[in-house]
Amino acid sequence: MRYGVISDIHGNLEALETMLKFMRKEGVEEYLFLGDIVGYGADPGECIEIVSNLPGKGVAGNHDWGVLGLTPLEYFNNSAVKAVEWTREVITDTQLEFLEKLPLVVEREDFTLVHATLERPEEWRYIYSTYEAHQNMEMMKSSVCFCGHTHMPIYFVENRHITFGKEKLIELKENHKYLVNVGSVGQPRDNDPRACGVIYDTEKKIIEYIRQEYDISRAQEKIWKAGLPEFLGTRLQYGE
Template identity: 40%
Template sequence: MRYLILSDIHGNVHALDAVLEDATRHACDRVLCLGDLVGYGADPAAVIARVRELTPVGLIRGNHDKVCAGIEPAASFNLLAKLAAQWTHDVLSPTDLEWLAALPKGPLRIESGLEICHGAPFNEDHYIFDRYDAMRSLDSTTARVCLFGHTHVPAIFAPADQPEHWSVNGTDCFRLPAGGQVLANVGSVGQPRDGDPRAAYGVIDTDTFEIELCRVPYDVEGAQAAIRKAGLPEWLAARLARGE
């Protein structure tokens, strides 16, 4: 089974459309969405509509989804995130807010060897940036592969043998070690933070246990123009061009 992996779209429909077009070359069977559909970007309703049309077999909430839906306070958010969350809440329809609020909490088991979460399998809001947090996460799950998001930074963590790695036309490919566990982050569709402004997504084949980390250019200027037109903070537009 080949799964398209989407994470941290953050209301950026320009990036999502580019990803969906590029992903057709992978002939994926099903879609997984790891949360944070909205927040920061200027097109939350369009993103929700696109994701609903995809009918993901695995779809979980992120911290921005909870705050934008009004089911959790924005106490942990910085000022820009709070402003964007309030704007998102105000512009979404009651139907979209209800749908967003009903998204399930991760982790979610997709099949016997595959699990998804937004932050970490032991805490949906926890950030995994280093090997310590990665190993703690792998210790808390029995899944062979755990896919996560939240950091907006692509990463592959394995406790023992590292996955075999190769590159094809700029796409990083990994084959998982036999019998080993792997924690994988495919990066952010709508707000990459690794210095590369291109939209990020991934593909996993659970027959071969290969993961592809993919990047695709998108209309950054269009996304920036939408943010400015919406009256959202300029920093949210500027950061897209820098991938931060």
């Protein structure tokens, strides 16, 4: 099976469409999505429509839960709060219901999906260090777990020791555990503005990071036209 794994779309339709077009061309059969379909960007409803029609599985993120009222707004910074409130006004009840039905964790033989961490996923903690990654890996039942949330593409690998890597291609080995942060489709923060995601090939046993240039100025213009905070548009061109 060839899976396309995407996270943190954040209402960025231009980035999402570009990434999906590339993945389809690359022979992706199913999609795994890791939450934060909405928040920050100007097309949350359109992004939910597209994601809800993809074959595959997915989980909810903190911004999805913010829009649903399940994560209190005190948790978010000012511009995120504005985006959450704006998103509530523009998405439909059916789109809201789709977000509401998303679980926080999906566990299958070939993969585990979570937005933030497996331990208390509803607390939306961040994994930056090998120590934090190790805690998460203790709870993994499959050898591969995909996560998002930090918008930083990085993977952790554990055998007897735990290390991390940022190479484009991961060749999966027996008796190793992998925690793979797939980066962000719609708001990368690793100083590379291109949309980010991964392709997971279970037969070839590889995970490959994908970067795709997309129409950033169009996404920015829509953010500004919607009256969302200016910074939410500006940051897209810097990938920060």
